[in-house]
Amino acid sequence: MNSTAESRLQELPVLNTRLHYMDNLRALAMLAGVFFHGALAYSPMLHNVWPSADTQQSPIVDVIVWFTHLFRMPLFFIIAGFFVAYLVQKRGMAGMLKNRALRILLPLIIFLPLCMWAVIAPLLSAVASVQVKSPVLAMVAMAMATPGTPPPPPTTMHLWFLYNLVFFCLFTWVLHYVNWQWLRAYFNRVTPLTFLVIFPLLLVPALLSVAAPLPAPDSFLPQLWSFGFFGLFFALGYWVFGVDNFIERFKAYGFILLIMSVGLYVLFYWLIPKHISIAPPSLVFWKKLIVSSCEAYISVWMSVVCLVWGKIYLNIHNRFMRFMSDSSYWIYIIHLPLIFALQYPMMDKYWSLLAKYSATMTVTLAVGVLSYVLLVRWTPIGWMLNGRR
Amino acid sequence: MxxxxxxxxxxxxxxxxxxxxxxxxxxxxxxxxxxxxxxxxxxxxxxxxxxxxxxxxxxxxxxxxxxxxxxxxxxxxxxxxxxxxxxxxxxxxxxxxxxxxxxxxxxxxxxxxxxxxxxxxxxxxxxxxxxxxxxxxxxxxxxxxxxxxxxxxxxxxxxxxxxxxxxxxxxxxxxxxxxxxxxxxxxxxxxxxxxxxxxxxxxxxxxxxxxxxxxxxLDRWRRIVCTGDINSAGLGIDCITDIKRNGSLNEIIVNQYDDSIPERLSALGLSVSSVDRMSLEKIFVANVRAGAKA
Amino acid sequence: MSHSLNIPLIKILIQKDWYLSRKLLALYVGGSIFALSFISLGEWQFFMGVTLLMSMVIGLANHLVTSTIINERKEQTLPFIMSLPISPTDYAVAKLIANKSLFFIPWLAILITTIGVFTFTPIPDGLIPLSIIMCSYLLLSYCLVWAVGMIVETEGIVILVMVVLNCLIGPLIYILGSIQDISSHFQSATQVWNSASIGVLLLEFFLIIASLVIAFYLQARKKTFL
The missing domain is CATH 3.40.50.300 (P-loop containing nucleotide triphosphate hydrolases)
Incomplete structure (x- = not known):
């Protein structure tokens, strides 16, 4: 790492070497994911593919969730890349790999089978008990009634980000043998405008190869497009760590980037299909190109907006924020089975969308926080997820 | 040990x-x-x-x-x-x-x-x-x-x-x-x-x-230069490893030198002009040549 | 050799070989992930990905033997290593563990992936025995190349053995295909293990053990080590 990274290290607070706004942004990105998955039951767009899809729907849900969907995980991967660069700087490549194996690989190995079971068990019980079945539940019911139907391939579910991070950390090791001096030099002097125009273009090929809105790369077989999209955000975060005041350079652009992103999102939303089935509908090429470009630009621009405003407004350290950033990982791991388990029984209830959604979120977060305090924070699970305090 | x-x-x-x-x-x-x-x-x-x-x-x-x-x-x-x-x-x-x-x-x-x-x-x-x-x-x-x-x-x-x-x-x-x-x-x-x-x-x-x-x-080895006819003399000294002749001038190398050798050469009618200690390098060469002849 | 193994030094030598092979390993790990990411893209990409993955495993295996055993002799670092307090048997054990561990992890990953792909995709599970036999063949090839490398330490002969063993992959698939007891189950929905397929697998494992035993026996009997 070059001298700028070293100066960055010295910039860190001496007593507590955490970059609070990064921690807090990461926690927000994770919690946003909880709200995102909770809302999908009421999305008209996903009605055909989401297991707990409810009869209560609103297009407003789609408008909001798909906007956040475009930059929530990109932001997360920028932060992940940033911290990996920090770890490499602090503990060396081997130390980073060791640390990430403990924080990412081990939780993945432990919690993925548990989460799978926790998702499948309520699903099977819902197939039997829910009266107003969603299309997915109906399909599962039919498949179960027809002997010889092959089971669907297992996926990494909502823990795909851990699975992908494992590969990104390996790539960090593999690629550090390559001499990146020229790229680093370019990166150090790139102007904010050039960056905002050029970098999203690099993401377009990956986005062109998948449906819109971009799906989750949750297959056990690593997905090339995920490397070309989330991988590049991870790489961006890695580089950002080594560049002085990278985020500050974009301070002046925060508001305008938000406006432009919203503008692009209107175009994006207008072009994408309003209903998705198991085999997603294909778009004609020019439409697809516009949609993918919108996705690319919104994801980069909004991530930058989050970083800029996060550094201004979220660089705070208090007990609440610390608790939130520590607990978010655990809450994220367990939220999806919880949400499904809560939403299946509600599918037969004639409550309003808002009532169902608030009930889901309140109980999910309450269970998440309580279980974190009781089972995780002071136990080896907490040591594994957040390190020993 | x-x-x-x-x-x-x-x-x-x-x-x-x-x-x-x-x-x-x-x-x-x-x-x-x-x-x-x-x-x-x-x-x-x-x-x-x-x-x-x-x-x-x-x-x-x-x-x-x-x-x-x-x-x-x-x-x-x-x-x-x-x-x-x-x-x-x-x-x-x-x-x-x-x-x-x-x-x-x-x-x-x-x-x-x-x-x-x-x-x-x-x-x-x-x-x-x-x-x-x-x-x-x-x-x-x-x-x-x-x-x-x-x-x-x-x-x-x-x-x-x-x-x-x-x-x-x-x-x-x-x-x-x-x-x-x-x-x-x-x-x-x-x-x-x-x-x-x-x-x-x-x-x-x-x-x-x-x-x-x-x-x-090193003390065992000497280079002795003498003049006279060696062939007719029949030296009878068995520690000689090499003899070089140039007309009547002879260079004799011995590997078990003792002070009696110059006297014995003189007694055989040879006139000893110098007796020199040898460097290891010279000894090395002489030794190898002697080994090659053996 | 009549003494017990010098375990601490063997550990250091293994770490040394791992460390010296780090770039090689990074190259093949990167290549393998890339190959894996290709597999789910489509039909021809599946075959390309699988072929690339196989090439990565074979490439890593052969590259490791060349870089850690042959080059040690060719580039004359062997006298340096043998001047350390080790015996030729210690040296062979260190080379065995260093090489096999570097190879075994990606090999196992590929074996598990292959079985997983067959189990969870519409591809008939009847192909699983063939796949396991072929994966074991890759392991066997590697053990043979390693054994030859340890015994003769000559680049030319090792390369010859590598080429011959890789050339045998095609004929092996052909022979397995012509064994009725094995090939008749390729299209079945479940995997079928019978005396023929188990026999081939056992033969492979016997040859693996035999190659290692012979390599160690000859290593311990070498009268001139350098």
Missing amino acids: QNAIELKSVSKRYSDFYLDNLSLQLPVGQVMGLVGVNGAGKSTTLRLLMGLIQPDTGSVDVLGYRLPEQQVLAKQNIGFASDDMRLYKTENLRWHMQLIQSIFPSWDATYAEHLLKVFDLNAEQKFKGFSHGQRVKACLLLILARKPKLVILDEPTTGLDPVAREEVLSELAEILRDENRSVLFSSHNTQDIEQLSDSITFLHKGKLLDSQDKETY
Whole structure:
């Protein structure tokens, strides 16, 4: 790492070497994911593919969730890349790999089978008990009634980000043998405008190869497009760590980037299909190109907006924020089975969308926080997820 | 323990070489120079002493351990370097130093840093860019800094420029001050052996020609210049290894000189004009030529 | 050799080989992930990905033997290693563990992936025995190349053995295909293990063990190690 990274290290607070706004942004990105998955039951767009899809729907849900969907995980991967660069700087490549194996690989190995079971068990019980079945539940019911139907391939579910991070950390090791001096030099002097125009273009090929809105790369077989999209955000975060005041350079652009992103999102939303089935509908090429470009630009621009405003407004350290950033990982791991388990029984209830959604979120977060305090924070699970305090 | 090295009637046959019934002792604290032309058996002898070759007959004991069976114990305290030894070219000297340090508790880090300075080596440089001289010095550094009881060096000064050679020799002389450390080194360069060693061992075509302490050995050899007709004289002196004639001028080399020899030559009608001590180099050449005639 | 193994030094030598092979390993790990990411893209990409993955495993295996055993002799670092307090048997054990561990992890990953792909995709599970036999063949090839490398330490002969063993992959698939007891189950929905397929697998494992035993026996009997 070059001298700028070293100066960055010295910039860190001496007593507590955490970059609070990064921690807090990461926690927000994770919690946003909880709200995102909770809302999908009421999305008209996903009605055909989401297991707990409810009869209560609103297009407003789609408008909001798909906007956040475009930059929530990109932001997360920028932060992940940033911290990996920090770890490499602090503990060396081997130390980073060791640390990430403990924080990412081990939780993945432990919690993925548990989460799978926790998702499948309520699903099977819902197939039997829910009266107003969603299309997915109906399909599962039919498949179960027809002997010889092959089971669907297992996926990494909502823990795909851990699975992908494992590969990104390996790539960090593999690629550090390559001499990146020229790229680093370019990166150090790139102007904010050039960056905002050029970098999203690099993401377009990956986005062109998948449906819109971009799906989750949750297959056990690593997905090339995920490397070309989330991988590049991870790489961006890695580089950002080594560049002085990278985020500050974009301070002046925060508001305008938000406006432009919203503008692009209107175009994006207008072009994408309003209903998705198991085999997603294909778009004609020019439409697809516009949609993918919108996705690319919104994801980069909004991530930058989050970083800029996060550094201004979220660089705070208090007990609440610390608790939130520590607990978010655990809450994220367990939220999806919880949400499904809560939403299946509600599918037969004639409550309003808002009532169902608030009930889901309140109980999910309450269970998440309580279980974190009781089972995780002071136990080896907490040591594994957040390190020993 | 009396002898650091003890070879008893060791022989080893290869298709094109035969090490013939070699017996050799190196007392503790002594420096022995091993002299011989290429193919004399120097490297084979040194490899026997590292347990890398199993002898056909005879026994090899080093530092009290039987080789090759106990080579692991013996090699704890042997530092070995040969001119065909290379280090990992993709790594730097520092990495090698750390490797050796992790193996030998006896590693002296301060001394290693001292040697880095004396040998003018850059520990952070990869071996790929090392010159021959730097390579030799690096190998020596790795051996010497672990302070072994026995140092075995195969051609340590071959191919070195005069400056590097001087650096190596003076550092070798430095470590030889330790009375418990024994050294066996082979060389083409008789000057080095003359400068450093306590005893000299001559090998030729797999046979031991001589093994003796240096002073006695050098004292045995003389070059005698005399005039007169040798052929008719019939010398009757059996320690003569070589005679060169140029007209009536004769150069006689003897390997068991005593003061009676000039008198005996005079008695035979030859006029002795000079009796000179010989350098090891001259002795080496004479010895090899005598070996070739034999 | 009559002494016990010098375990601490063997550990250091293994770590040394791992460390020296790090770039090689990074190259093949990167290549393998790339190959894996290709597999799910489509039909021809599946075959390309699988072929690339196989090439990565074979390439890594052969590259490791060349770089850690042959090059040690060719580039004359062997005298340096043998000047350390180890015996030829220690050296062979260190090389065995260093090489096999570097190879075994990616090999196992590929074996598990292959079985997983067959189990969870519409591809008939009847192909699983063939796949396991072929994966074991890769392991066997590697053990043979390693054994030859340890015994002869000559680059030319090792390359010859590598080429011959890789050339045998095609004929082996052909022979397995012509064994009725094995090939008749390729299209079945479940995997079928019978005496023929188990026999081939056992033969492979016997040869793996035999190659290692012979390599160690000859190593311990070598009269001239350098």
